[in-house]
Every structure is written in structure tokens, then in C-alpha cells.
Amino acid sequence: MFLNGGLPFVELSLVQVMPDSKSDIQSILDRLPDMRTPLRECRELILANAVMVGEIPAPTFREEARIEYVRNRFAEAGLQSISADEMNNASGILPGKTGERNILVVAHADTVHDESMSHTMQVSPDAVTGAGIADNSIGLASVLSLPWILDRLGINLESNLVLQASSRTLGRGDLSGLGFFLDNTTVPIHSAICVEGVHLGRLSYSVLGMLRGEIVLKVAPVSTWDESSGRGAVAVLSELITKLLSIRLASVPRTSIILGSVSAGSSYNVPPTRARLKLEVRSEAAGQVSAVRREIEAIVAEIRAERNVDVEFQVVSRRRIGGIPFGHPLVTAGRKVMESLGIEPKIAPSVGMLSATADRGIPALTLGLTEGSGLQTDEESIRIEPLFTGLSQLIGVLMAIDQGGCDAED
Amino acid sequence: MQKIEHWIREQTFHHSAFWDLRAMIEEKEKKGLSISLCIPTLNEEKTIGKEIVIFKSELMDRYPLLDEIAVIDSGSSDRTREVAASFGADVYLSSEILPEHGFKRGKGENLWKAIYQLKGDIICYVDADIANIHPRFCYALVAPLIYRDSIHYVKAFYDRPLAFSHGVRPSGGGRVTEILVRPLFSLFYPELTALVQPLSGEYAVRRHVLEQLPFPIGYGVETSHILDVYREYGLDAFGQTDLDQRVHRNQSTRDLGKMSFGILQSFLHRLKMHGTVDGLPALSNLYRQFQAHDNSYEQVVHEIIEEERPPMITLPEYRDKFGISGSGS
Structure with a gap:
């Protein structure tokens, strides 16, 4: 050979x-x-x-x-x-x-x-x-x-x-x-x-049961000096993340949300119009990943309605x-x-x-x-x-x- | 310059032409050749491990093209020798080879002593600082020597730019080649301009040619080799192989200045020796650069002496070791 x-x-x-x-x-x-x-x-x-x-x-x-x-x-x-x-x-x-x-x-x-x-x-x-x-x-x-x-x-x-x-x-x-x-x-x-x-x-x-997803958030451009100074996509994403962290997760069998990556903006002084969050949900229990997914989708819908922003949650991979x-x-x-x-x-x-x-x-x-x-x-x-x-x-x-x-x- | 065009057509190769290592080894064995790889080193602990691992695995264990892999070290103060030995290279301190002839610090010294220490009919020299090392850096240089008996000396060149926008692209060597060596060759030895990168540190040579060459121990060793081989055998003794890309650390312009000074010393010495020019004045060994301190300037003087080792064949120790009769002179 x-x-x-x-x-x-x-x-x-x-x-x-x-x-x-x-x-x-x-x-x-x-x-x-x-x-x-x-x-x-x-x-x-x-x-x-x-x-x-x-x-x-x-x-x-x-x-x-x-x-x-x-x-x-x-x-x-x-x-x-x-x-x-x-x-x-x-x-x-x-x-x-x-x-x-x-x-x-x-x-x-x-x-x-x-x-x-x-x-x-x-x-x-x-x-x-x-x-x-x-x-x-x-x-x-x-x-x-x-x-x-x-x-x-x-x-x-x-x-x-x-x-x-x-x-x-x-x-x-x-x-x-x-x-x-x-x-x-x-x-x-x-x-x-x-x-x-x-x-x-x-x-x-x-x-493990798992899903990986991306939340992409877009806001209208804002002037640095106008009333919404300092807000922009980062601020709205931050609000969304706070809500995600308040999702109640079972410890036994274990379920977790991993916030893996955040990206937005390019400078010190320009509020970004776009932000992206990559996250993963893992669970040892059947059905838990789907349950958490529904909660994430509800939070995204809430932010979209309350803040009048364009925000989408896309699942990129799933494991059973x-x-x-x-x-x-x-x-x-x-x-x-x-x-x-x-x-x-x-x-x-x-x-x-x-x-x-x-x-x-x-x-x-x-x-x-x-x-x-x-x-x-x-x-x-x-x-x-x-x-x-x-x-x-x-x-x-x-x-x-x-x-x-x-x-x-x- | 039909000669150059013919030579480029016939004796310039691309490494991909030599992918079939089995065939190459068959030919090597048929001709009863042995091949040594020599890696001259001075403080190369970061890159030497990878070079040895790749050459040993691919060109000794997997395809037995090489008969030995040797590191000739100038006295590194880092772990170069330890790393090379740990992966199976034969490691030698240059100062311990032919000790009765003393030790001179310089890459050329290591290359010269390798002729005595190593046993191959062909010696392939590869620098130790190549980040993208690959087996082709050796096999594509020895291949023309294995297949073509008329070729004695094969240089590497690297001709794969990271980007170019037109069908025709300039092809050439590094800064010292293009600014110093190529103009000199164009003036005095036009045929040698066909060598794309005459200063590349990767080349393979037949022992019977190497042993006849005097060796400058410093920057001028490659240039002198080319002039001496050309004078003795002509352009047809050379081959060159395109190895695509070589990734290595860049030298500063000031360092290249010192290098150019050494090369020029060797070149002028060869012109004189070969009778190409006469009437050269006594040449200084001092290379002068300047540096500024606030508004004042001061000289930085480097003494660069291009000492030469004699042809190895003239050493009795060498003739004894290799069973060569006569004085070799």
C-alpha cells in the first residue's frame, strides 16, 4: 500500500x-x-x-x-x-x-x-x-x-x-x-x-438540545446632538439583552443561554444604526430549547413594537x-x-x-x-x-x- | 541574447513539474546518488522545528529522498540546536568542524564546512527562517540535478505575487538583487541576468562542483559561487526552480546596505581575479552609514571583511575523508 x-x-x-x-x-x-x-x-x-x-x-x-x-x-x-x-x-x-x-x-x-x-x-x-x-x-x-x-x-x-x-x-x-x-x-x-x-x-x-441564532437590529440614523443623542442600535440592543437575561431558566435539567458575540458601530461618537447579537441556547431537557426560543421571539416582538425598530431573530442551526x-x-x-x-x-x-x-x-x-x-x-x-x-x-x-x-x- | 532565452526555456522549472517523488527517488537510486540537506542556523529556534519536522517526515520517512538532514550552527544563544536535535536532525556546531582551521562567524563558513561534514553527492542548502516551509523547497531544487546530468547548480526563485492586475508582471528578485546585483551582471556578465534571484538562500549543488569553489564566509557567498561556476562551466551548468512564495522576515534598508557592501567586495574581487578589470585601487573594508541625534549627525562605521575559505578540495583532511588522491590544487 x-x-x-x-x-x-x-x-x-x-x-x-x-x-x-x-x-x-x-x-x-x-x-x-x-x-x-x-x-x-x-x-x-x-x-x-x-x-x-x-x-x-x-x-x-x-x-x-x-x-x-x-x-x-x-x-x-x-x-x-x-x-x-x-x-x-x-x-x-x-x-x-x-x-x-x-x-x-x-x-x-x-x-x-x-x-x-x-x-x-x-x-x-x-x-x-x-x-x-x-x-x-x-x-x-x-x-x-x-x-x-x-x-x-x-x-x-x-x-x-x-x-x-x-x-x-x-x-x-x-x-x-x-x-x-x-x-x-x-x-x-x-x-x-x-x-x-x-x-x-x-x-x-x-x-444537547441546542439552537444558535442571530438577532439583527436596525434603527434610523440619529444625529449626535439631537434628542436621542447616545441611543442608536447599541442602546436598543442593550435593552433587549437585559430582557433576555431575565428569562427564567431551569437549573435541573440544565438550560442555558450563551451570549456569544455582539457587534455594532465603528467609532466613538457615531451611534450605530445596526447591531448584531449571536447567541446559543442549550438544554438537557426535551422541549426546553423550543420554549426558550418562543420567549426570545416574544422579546424581539416586544422591542420591535415598543421602540419602533427593525429587529429580526434568525435561527441558524438547531440540534435535537x-x-x-x-x-x-x-x-x-x-x-x-x-x-x-x-x-x-x-x-x-x-x-x-x-x-x-x-x-x-x-x-x-x-x-x-x-x-x-x-x-x-x-x-x-x-x-x-x-x-x-x-x-x-x-x-x-x-x-x-x-x-x-x-x-x-x- | 538567444542564449538566455534558450536557457530560460530549457532550464527554468516550476516546482509543480516535480510532484512525482516516487519517480524522482527511482531515478536517484538508479543513478546511485546520495543527497544531503544542510540548514545553516544562527538563533532560529522559532522556525527550525517546523523545517525539520516537515523535511524529515516528507523527504526521509515518507519518501526517502534525503539521506541526511543536518543543521550547521554558528553558535546560537537560543534553543536552535536543541529544537533541531529533538526532531531528529544531525546537529553540528560549525566551530567543531575542522577545528584546526578555526572558526569564522558567517553563513558562508557553515556552508563551506558542510561540504566536509556531510556525505551527499548533492548538497541542498535551505535557510532556516522560512515561515511557509514546504518539502518543495528541497525536492524541487535537487530534482533538476537528479534528472539532468549536465546541470550542476540549481537556484530557487519565488515568483508568485500576492496580487497583480495585468497579464504581464515584472519578475525579479529582492531589493539588493534589483538595485545592485542585476545591474552588475548586466554590465559584466549579461547571461547571468537570466537568474531571477541569484541571492536566494536555497540552492542545490553537486559535490564535485562545491568542493572546487572558494567560499566567502559572509554576504558574498552566493554571488561568488555564481561567478565561479559560470566561469568554469558556463550558463548551461545552472538551473533555477520557481518555488512560488517564500515568507520570511524582512531586513531593514540599513542591513541591506551592509549586505550590498559585502556582495560588492566579493564581486570586485572576482572581477580582478578573473582578469575582467584591472587597475582597481585598494578597497576599503569600512562601510559607513550615518545616524542623526537631534540636529547633529554621526558616522556609524562597520568593518565588513569578506574573508574567503579555500576550495574544500585543497584541504588534506577533506581529501583523506573522501579518498581523493593528489593535492586538489
């Missing part, structure tokens, strides 16, 4: 031997801690992928150049059925011995950083720094490197791995890339792992509550894999890629690979050493799925 056979094969009895018994996950767990050593020998390979993929800007809806790189990498790895679909997802299949199952391993390719931002990465012995490295260049690079890593470790799974860089995930992308793939793929997906760069220990199996239960064998396997590697699981419901799989009834986990900081800034950084534990975890879960230990009882 690889040029010159790929990286030199490592004589590792710990990973060459697959479990004798299909239900015996313990034989996998016993071998995981020692997997970190050969994984460290793949360090340059993974980091080179992270740097090269990360230095190609890929804001949501403009992922083409990064997807082209991913497709070339898949081709070099000898994957089958490599494609870029209508939504710009790059996919390829690493065939298993029997192909009995198809396991999707997906990382999102898009970032919040537009092309004008420097995407230059800096590599030190301990860390990699640069825009988008944690979210999600290192996650995507790990998926890209997986064929070489498995080859290096001498692991031949029974199942097919469907490797994917998904596009149009973030913000207004609203998971449309992954959703399109899952709705239209001809390959039945048995289960999925969503790979995120950070944080190691993340274990997501359930999906879903996922798999804590007792699902896939979650159990994930926890056991983490424990065997000394990782403390941090259970966190997801509003990301996991909801696309959950909506379609596909058992899935989201896993983080390493530690990081400065998320979504140009000082974004990941630590290198924990990555090898994170990759051992990913491979351990894949092996557990592969040997059948994660199948739910009918």
Missing part, C-alpha cells in the same frame, strides 16, 4: 496480536499503555500533516484547498473510493480484512479563521502553536495519519475505516457537510468516532437531544480505554459533529486527543506529548469496535 512499504514495520507483539475472544476487550486494554512508545516514532509524520494542513486556510464554506490536500494525502496512503462530494467532504476507505463493519472516523476540516489571518505554525519540542491547530488541525492530521500509524503498529482491522475530513461544520455551516454525507453515502456506517484536537479526556456520547446512553457498550468501551491509559473521562454532551450521527441513529463518540489553549485565537496551541496518549485512546476504541465489543444488544 505504501511507498517502500511505508514506515519501517515495528516488531511489536503488543499490538500485532488481536484478541482471541471477540468479547475480550481486556486484551486490548492491556496493550494500550505501551502503544505510546511506537506512536512517538510517528511524531514528525503527524506534526508535518498538522502543519501543512493547518497552514491552508479553510474558513467554513471555503475549505476547497484544504480538502484538495486531504484527498492527495488519502491517495498517497492508498485509500480506496477517495472522493470529494458536493459538500466538499473528503472521504476515503481504508479496507479491513473482512469489511464486516464500516467505522467512520471523522474530523472537521473547517475553522473559524478567515484567509486574512496568519496561518503560520510554529513547532517547538513541546508544543505546536498557530491559528486553528487545536480546533481542528491536529485532529484532522491525526485522521490523515491513521493509515500510516496503523501500518506502523502492524494493526490490521477486520472493519473498513471510512476516513473523512468534513466541511461546512461550524457556524452557519450547521454540520451540513457531515449530514449530507450520512444521508447520501452508499456505505452503511456501523459506528463513528468524531475526532477533536482538544481536550484529552473528552468523552461525548449524548447531544439525542445520542447513546451512558450504559451503551461503546461508551463503556471508551471509558475503559481511557482508564487503561490513565485518562480521567470528562463527560461532556456535544452540540457538534456527534449530533449529525445521533440524528441518524449511528452510535458514536467524540474524543479529544491532547491538551491545548488559546482556542480560536492566533495563539492557539497544543501540547505534543499528550497526543500519543490521545492517539492510543483513539486506536483502542477503534479496536474495541472492531472486535464487536461495542455492539448494543438488540
Whole structure:
């Protein structure tokens, strides 16, 4: 499959031997801690992928150049059925011995950083720094490197791995890339792992109810010296925000409103005519997100009527509550894999890629690979050493799925 | 100048022509060539890690084009050597190579000592301060040497402006190239004007050519190489490859002034040595700039001495190491 056979094969009895018994996950767990050593020998390979993929800007809806790189990498790895679909997802299949199952391993390719931002990465012995490295260049690079890593470790799974860089995930992308793939793929997906760069220990199996929306408010221009001096869009938006904060939210099950972004105006002394608020509503309880949405719509209508302004609330994305239960064998396997590697699981419901799989009834986990900081800034950084534990975890879960230990009882 | 046009047509390449690394490696192995990458450094801890990671992963582990990756360091006071070694580069202190010949501080010194220290039939030099480093910065320079036996010296150039509005765009080098070197070449060596960026720090050369070249240790090393190779082999020995863009830190105009002074020293020395001009007066080593304090001006004098190392082939240690008989002179 690889040029010159790929990286030199490592004589590792710990990973060459697959479990004798299909239900015996313990034989996998016993071998995981020692997997970190050969994984460290793949360090340059993974980091080179992270740097090269990360230095190609890929804001949501403009992922083409990064997807082209991913497709070339898949081709070099000898994957089958490599494609870029209508939504710009790059996919390829690493065939298993029997192909009995198809396991999707997906990382999102898009970032919040537009092309004008420097995407230059800096590599030190301990860390990699640069825009988008944690979210999600290192996650995507790990998926890209997986064929070489498995080859290096001498692991031949029974199942097919469907490797994917998904596009149009973030913000207004609203998971449309992954959703399109899952709705239209001809390959039945048995289960999925969503790979995120950070944080190691993340274990997501359930999906929160969520909506993201934008309130855009427009007012008529006002003179700086007239009677309404100092008002303008900011003042009206401030009034609206005060009302939003007075919405009563249940603490159990938890429901919350996150005011994520406010933008308005450009100067000190000119009241803006336009203001925008981006917000997210999350809830662990069915129906709560819809209830809060109705309250927001009522507040918007009230402001529109009382202040005689043009104000609209637009929902840009929604998630339904879903996922798999804590007792699902896939979650159990994930926890056991983490424990065997000394990782403390941090259970966190997801509003990301996991909801696309959950909506379609596909058992899935989201896993983080390493530690990081400065998320979504140009000082974004990941630590290198924990990555090898994170990759051992990913491979351990894949092996557990592969040997059948994660199948739910009918 | 039909010669120039023919040369540009035949021996100017774009890196995309060399995308097929498998084919390149097959050809390299068929010809029994070995290739060394040399990265000269002085306080480059911020960029060296990424360069080593990318070259090692892509051109050693994944595609075995390079036989060694070496960092030759002038004595960095930051973590340059530690970072490079941590990612698997062979790291050498320039002062510890051929110590009996002493140590001179300058990039050319590192390039010269690399000829002794490294083992490749081809040595590719790449600067350490490239922010947008990519494997093409190496493979697209060695490729013409692998495929074309008549080419001995391949320079990089960078010709992808961020924006241009017309079909025809000016193509050229940096400020020192356009203001100093190109006018000099136009006057004395018109054929060499075909080199788009004669001062670029990225180039690949055959050992049997490198070992014959004297090495200025400072700013003049690239210019002297070009003049010496041109005199010995002619324009046909050169190739050049367009690597699109190079992102690096910009130097101040004052620094470029010092650089130009060093290059001019080497250039005039070559003119004299090659018998192109005679009657040059004794040249000063002092480069004078001025700075203002309120209403007064003061001189800032830099002593810039373009010392040269002799051709490596003339060193007995080198001939012993590589099994070369004779004096090499």
C-alpha cells in the first residue's frame, strides 16, 4: 500500500496480536499503555500533516484547498473510493480484512479563521502553536495519519475505516457537510468516532438540545446632538439583552443561554444604526430549547413594537437531544480505554459533529486527543506529548469496535 | 541574447513539474546518488522545528529522498540546536568542524564546512527562517540535478505575487538583487541576468562542483559561487526552480546596505581575479552609514571583511575523508 512499504514495520507483539475472544476487550486494554512508545516514532509524520494542513486556510464554506490536500494525502496512503462530494467532504476507505463493519472516523476540516489571518505554525519540542491547530488541525492530521500509524503498529482491522475530513461544520455551516454525507453515502456506517484536537479526556456520547441564532437590529440614523443623542442600535440592543437575561431558566435539567458575540458601530461618537447579537441556547431537557426560543421571539416582538425598530431573530442551526446512553457498550468501551491509559473521562454532551450521527441513529463518540489553549485565537496551541496518549485512546476504541465489543444488544 | 532565452526555456522549472517523488527517488537510486540537506542556523529556534519536522517526515520517512538532514550552527544563544536535535536532525556546531582551521562567524563558513561534514553527492542548502516551509523547497531544487546530468547548480526563485492586475508582471528578485546585483551582471556578465534571484538562500549543488569553489564566509557567498561556476562551466551548468512564495522576515534598508557592501567586495574581487578589470585601487573594508541625534549627525562605521575559505578540495583532511588522491590544487 505504501511507498517502500511505508514506515519501517515495528516488531511489536503488543499490538500485532488481536484478541482471541471477540468479547475480550481486556486484551486490548492491556496493550494500550505501551502503544505510546511506537506512536512517538510517528511524531514528525503527524506534526508535518498538522502543519501543512493547518497552514491552508479553510474558513467554513471555503475549505476547497484544504480538502484538495486531504484527498492527495488519502491517495498517497492508498485509500480506496477517495472522493470529494458536493459538500466538499473528503472521504476515503481504508479496507479491513473482512469489511464486516464500516467505522467512520471523522474530523472537521473547517475553522473559524478567515484567509486574512496568519496561518503560520510554529513547532517547538513541546508544543505546536498557530491559528486553528487545536480546533481542528491536529485532529484532522491525526485522521490523515491513521493509515500510516496503523501500518506502523502492524494493526490490521477486520472493519473498513471510512476516513473523512468534513466541511461546512461550524457556524452557519450547521454540520451540513457531515449530514449530507450520512444521508447520501452508499456505505452503511456501523459506528463513528468524531475526532477533536482538544481536550484529552473528552468523552461525548449524548447531544444537547441546542439552537444558535442571530438577532439583527436596525434603527434610523440619529444625529449626535439631537434628542436621542447616545441611543442608536447599541442602546436598543442593550435593552433587549437585559430582557433576555431575565428569562427564567431551569437549573435541573440544565438550560442555558450563551451570549456569544455582539457587534455594532465603528467609532466613538457615531451611534450605530445596526447591531448584531449571536447567541446559543442549550438544554438537557426535551422541549426546553423550543420554549426558550418562543420567549426570545416574544422579546424581539416586544422591542420591535415598543421602540419602533427593525429587529429580526434568525435561527441558524438547531440540534435535537439525542445520542447513546451512558450504559451503551461503546461508551463503556471508551471509558475503559481511557482508564487503561490513565485518562480521567470528562463527560461532556456535544452540540457538534456527534449530533449529525445521533440524528441518524449511528452510535458514536467524540474524543479529544491532547491538551491545548488559546482556542480560536492566533495563539492557539497544543501540547505534543499528550497526543500519543490521545492517539492510543483513539486506536483502542477503534479496536474495541472492531472486535464487536461495542455492539448494543438488540 | 538567444542564449538566455534558450536557457530560460530549457532550464527554468516550476516546482509543480516535480510532484512525482516516487519517480524522482527511482531515478536517484538508479543513478546511485546520495543527497544531503544542510540548514545553516544562527538563533532560529522559532522556525527550525517546523523545517525539520516537515523535511524529515516528507523527504526521509515518507519518501526517502534525503539521506541526511543536518543543521550547521554558528553558535546560537537560543534553543536552535536543541529544537533541531529533538526532531531528529544531525546537529553540528560549525566551530567543531575542522577545528584546526578555526572558526569564522558567517553563513558562508557553515556552508563551506558542510561540504566536509556531510556525505551527499548533492548538497541542498535551505535557510532556516522560512515561515511557509514546504518539502518543495528541497525536492524541487535537487530534482533538476537528479534528472539532468549536465546541470550542476540549481537556484530557487519565488515568483508568485500576492496580487497583480495585468497579464504581464515584472519578475525579479529582492531589493539588493534589483538595485545592485542585476545591474552588475548586466554590465559584466549579461547571461547571468537570466537568474531571477541569484541571492536566494536555497540552492542545490553537486559535490564535485562545491568542493572546487572558494567560499566567502559572509554576504558574498552566493554571488561568488555564481561567478565561479559560470566561469568554469558556463550558463548551461545552472538551473533555477520557481518555488512560488517564500515568507520570511524582512531586513531593514540599513542591513541591506551592509549586505550590498559585502556582495560588492566579493564581486570586485572576482572581477580582478578573473582578469575582467584591472587597475582597481585598494578597497576599503569600512562601510559607513550615518545616524542623526537631534540636529547633529554621526558616522556609524562597520568593518565588513569578506574573508574567503579555500576550495574544500585543497584541504588534506577533506581529501583523506573522501579518498581523493593528489593535492586538489
